[in-house]
Amino acid sequence: xxxxxxGGQLLFDTASRWGVDTEAxxxxxxxPADRCDQLWxxxxxxxxxFAQSPQLQMRTGLGLNWLSDEFGSDFGxxxxxxxxxxxxxxxxxxxxxxxxxxxxxxLFHGRATVGVHFHRFEVYTxxxxxxxxxxxxxxxxSGVRIWY
Numbered sequence: 001x002x003x004x005x006x007g008g009q010l011l012f013d014t015a016s017r018w019g020v021d022t023e024a025x026x027x028x029x030x031x032p033a034d035r036c037d038q039l040w041x042x043x044x045x046x047x048x049x050f051a052q053s054p055q056l057q058m059r060t061g062l063g064l065n066w067l068s069d070e071f072g073s074d075f076g077x078x079x080x081x082x083x084x085x086x087x088x089x090x091x092x093x094x095x096x097x098x099x100x101x102x103x104x105x106x107l108f109h110g111r112a113t114v115g116v117h118f119h120r121f122e123v124y125t126x127x128x129x130x131x132x133x134x135x136x137x138x139x140x141x142s143g144v145r146i147w148y
Contacts, residue, residue: 002030003137007042013059017049021061021080027137039069041132043098043109045080058083065102067132076101090116092124105133113141120147 007025024042031037045063052058058081065076082096091114098109108131115124122145130137 004028005137005139011047013047013049017052019047019049019059021045021047021059021063021082037069039067041065041067041130043078043080045078047080051083055086056083065098065100065107067102074103076103076105076107078107090118092117092122094124094126102132107132111141115145117147121145122147 005025005027007023009021009023011019011021013019022042022044024040027039027041029037043063043065045061047059047061049057049059060079060081063078063080065078067074078098078100080096080098082094085093087093093112093114095112096110098107100107109129111126111128113124113126115122117123123143124145125140125142128139128141
């Protein structure tokens with residue numbers, strides 16, 4: 001329908017390979033009769049970079065999922081697994097899945113992107129799939145990442 005989403009993700013990684021991965025998304029749907037539905041959805045995870053090389057880095061972790069809307073909030077468990085592949089300069093291929101619960105519902109979120117970097121900036125595009133309970137939202141995504 002008339003659904004829009006804006007979001008952001010922060011991955012803070014350390015030399016010890018431990019880090020924090022968090023994401024927040026705002027979803028807004030325009031309904032008939034000038035009504036709308038909106039919510040915030042996200043996760044927060046402690047992650048560990050278990051594999052790394054000049055061409056690849058992989059991480060996994062555990063955390064929680066959260067949802068907040070006009071009716072209240074829900075929380076659940078999250079498992080995350082993802083990585084970045086650097087096939088040739090300036091290309092970056094990234095993928096991540098989140099799998100867990102949100103209240104009594106199951107949650108699966110997957111994203112894959114291809115980007116080009118210049119200095120510390122990456123411009124990317126890709127595909128995003130979200131499945132919460134009986135609701136599935138899939139969409140093209142694009143954005144900018146800052147690598148430090």
